[in-house]
Amino acid sequence: MTNSLHGSCHCGNIELDLKTDKNVSEFSPRTCACSFCKRHGGLYISDPEGSVEIRLKNNNDVNFYQFGHKTADFLICKKCGVFVCATCDIDNMKYAVINIKTMIDYDFPPLGASNDYDAENTGSRLERRAKNWTPRVVINEI
Numbered sequence: 381m382t383n384s385l386h387g388s389c390h391c392g393n394i395e396l397d398l399k400t401d402k403n404v405s406e407f408s409p410r411t412c413a414c415s416f417c418k419r420h421g422g423l424y425i426s427d428p429e430g431s432v433e434i435r436l437k438n439n440n441d442v443n444f445y446q447f448g449h450k451t452a453d454f455l456i457c458k459k460c461g462v463f464v465c466a467t468c469d470i471d472n473m474k475y476a477v478i479n480i481k482t483m484i485d486y487d488f489p490p491l492g493a494s495n496d497y498d499a500e501n502t503g504s505r506l507e508r509r510a511k512n513w514t515p516r517v518v519i520n521e522i
C-alpha cells in the first residue's frame with residue numbers, strides 16, 4: 381500500500397492508520413443518516429482493498445459504544461470525547477469505517493453521498509459492510 385493516512389482522537393489515546401493505494405482526492409466521504417452519526421456529524425471513508433491499524437494507548441479509556449443492531453463498535457475516546465471509527469466483525473474478519481473528522485491533516489473531497497440504512501435488516505447490513513468497509517483491521521494496545 382502506497383499511502384498511510386493518519387487519524388487520531390484529540391488526546392491521542394486512539395490513533396489509526398488507513399493503508400491504501402488510493403490518494404486522498406480519490407475518496408468520496410459519506411454520511412449515515414442514523415441518529416448516532418447525525419449527532420456526531422460523522423463523515424466516513426473506507427477502502428475495500430486497504431487495511432487499518434488502530435492503536436489504543438489505554439483500552440480502558442475507550443468506549444466501544446453499541447446501539448441498534450449491535451453489530452458494530454463505535455470507538456469513542458472517554459478522555460477527550462472524539463468519535464474515531466466504527467468496527468464490525470464479520471466471518472472472523474474485522475472491518476472499519478473511519479470518521480475523517482479525525483484526519484485533520486488531509487483535504488478530502490466534499491461529501492459524496494448521504495446514505496440512509498434504516499430499512500436494512502442485520503444480514504443485508506453485514507453484507508454491505510463486508511463489501512464496502514475496510515477489511516484487515518487490527519487493534520493494538522501500545
Ligand SMILES: [Zn+2]
Nearest residue numbers: 389391457460
Ligand atoms: Zn482522546
